[in-house]
Amino acid sequence: MTKSHHVRVGHLVDGSGGPIQKDMLLTVRDGVFVDIERFAEDMVLDPSAVTDLSLCTILPPLIDCHTHLSMSGTTDQQTRKQQLTADYDEIRPRIAEHIHYHFTHGVLGVRDAGDQHGHALRYKNEPTENKKEPVIIKAAGKAWHKKGRYGAFIGRHPQDNETLAAAFSGENDGADLVKLINSGLNSLSEFGRETSPQFSLDEIQEFASQVKQRGQKLMVHANGRLPVRFALEAGCHSIEHGFFMGKENLRRMAETQTTWVPTAVTMKACAETLDPRDTLIDRRVVERTLQHQLEQIALAKQYGVTIALGTDAGSRGVLHGESVIEELKLIMKAGYSLTEAIQCATSNGAQLLGIDEIGIIAKGKPAHFLAARATPAMLPRKLSYLEGIYLNGTPCNKEFFHKI
Numbered sequence: 001m002t003k004s005h006h007v008r009v010g011h012l013v014d015g016s017g018g019p020i021q022k023d024m025l026l027t028v029r030d031g032v033f034v035d036i037e038r039f040a041e042d043m044v045l046d047p048s049a050v051t052d053l054s055l056c057t058i059l060p061p062l063i064d065c066h067t068h069l070s071m072s073g074t075t076d077q078q079t080r081k082q083q084l085t086a087d088y089d090e091i092r093p094r095i096a097e098h099i100h101y102h103f104t105h106g107v108l109g110v111r112d113a114g115d116q117h118g119h120a121l122r123y124k125n126e127p128t129e130n131k132k133e134p135v136i137i138k139a140a141g142k143a144w145h146k147k148g149r150y151g152a153f154i155g156r157h158p159q160d161n162e163t164l165a166a167a168f169s170g171e172n173d174g175a176d177l178v179k180l181i182n183s184g185l186n187s188l189s190e191f192g193r194e195t196s197p198q199f200s201l202d203e204i205q206e207f208a209s210q211v212k213q214r215g216q217k218l219m220v221h222a223n224g225r226l227p228v229r230f231a232l233e234a235g236c237h238s239i240e241h242g243f244f245m246g247k248e249n250l251r252r253m254a255e256t257q258t259t260w261v262p263t264a265v266t267m268k269a270c271a272e273t274l275d276p277r278d279t280l281i282d283r284r285v286v287e288r289t290l291q292h293q294l295e296q297i298a299l300a301k302q303y304g305v306t307i308a309l310g311t312d313a314g315s316r317g318v319l320h321g322e323s324v325i326e327e328l329k330l331i332m333k334a335g336y337s338l339t340e341a342i343q344c345a346t347s348n349g350a351q352l353l354g355i356d357e358i359g360i361i362a363k364g365k366p367a368h369f370l371a372a373r374a375t376p377a378m379l380p381r382k383l384s385y386l387e388g389i390y391l392n393g394t395p396c397n398k399e400f401f402h403k404i
């Protein structure tokens with residue numbers, strides 16, 4: 001039998017949403033947690049087999065359930081335009097860089113919400129040995145939207161006289177999941193303006209049943225009451241953004257156990273990076289929209305809606321990796337405790353991605369975890385300066401960790 005080693009930790013946040021556990025001893029064998037118990041001074045341990053993280057809080061690796069890996073968060077319009085039209089060879093190094101940013105922030109799982117050319121899906125499908133960091137990617141490939149409506153820059157549309165379901169059945173790019181866009185963007189100049197659904201309820205239902213038959217999960221971009229209601233009635237797995245979806249939809253989500261990915265950080269980033277010369281965006285509207293989204297997040301907690309953390313990284317001003325910490329702060333600002341917010345960013349995300357390698361720290365699970373040199377009171381801030389990332393109980397070396 002392989003020798004086991006121990007990790008002594010100051011505080012443990014296990015990702016389940018349960019209470020923070022103080023002064024714990026985790027035993028790892030063959031890269032897997034075999035025991036998790038309270039540390040006691042009279043334990044007989046071989047000092048050479050103990051990693052001392054007693055000044056640290058440890059937690060599971062984080063998951064970002066809404067990224068656009070082929071886009072950077074740059075606010076430079078020229079660069080953004082160029083990224084939208086670039087071919088795979090040009091974009092591949094950018095994707096690798098964004099993955100690296102995720103990794104250095106402890107984000108070891110991402111769900112890509114699509115790009116026009118399917119670059120992120122192609123990257124995901126490359127052999128593992130081509131990739132530097134062990135970040136799990138689930139990718140939607142090209143999203144679906146209605147011709148002439150919002151979404152052309154991340155997707156494709158059915159042709160004239162073709163239904164959404166017919167277009168979908170004609171294409172199978174082997175994506176992990178399917179992304180549908182069923183509303184417009186949030187208005188940044190008129191508070192609470194809602195757009196109409198892109199597709200009728202019948203169209204979405206027919207489409208959703210085909211997605212289900214193919215064994216894929218359906219994520220739906222939807223803002224406003226009607227677009228969200230149609231997506232929920234069709235049985236989607238997650239609502240992305242969900243700005244101004246309203247109480248009725250939140251209650252419906254709780255009943256149907258549909259996951260919500262609120263991406264509140266997009267509004268914060270928009271307010272922070274606003275160009276004062278931009279007359280199309282009203283800062284007060286953006287700030288009120290953020291506040292409204294936080295109120296919806298508070299209601300979600302009250303109603304029992306499952307939230308999975310997602311950032312929309314790659315949108316204007318939303319940086320890969322770093323924005324996960326910002327979204328954690330916003331979820332807490334809405335009233336979630338630290339452990340509840342971390343649950344959104346770990347086990348809830350893992351469930352949505354359908355993965356079990358990461359998401360929770362428990363006996364029998366791979367010993368992957370993050371260490372922050374801080375008490376829980378310093379989180380999530382200290383997650384921006386991780387002490388270490390441990391994979392199978394072993395720290396990634398610092399050079400690898402901080403090479404950019």
Ligand SMILES: [Zn+2]
Binds near residue numbers: 066068113312
């Ligand atoms: Zn998005």
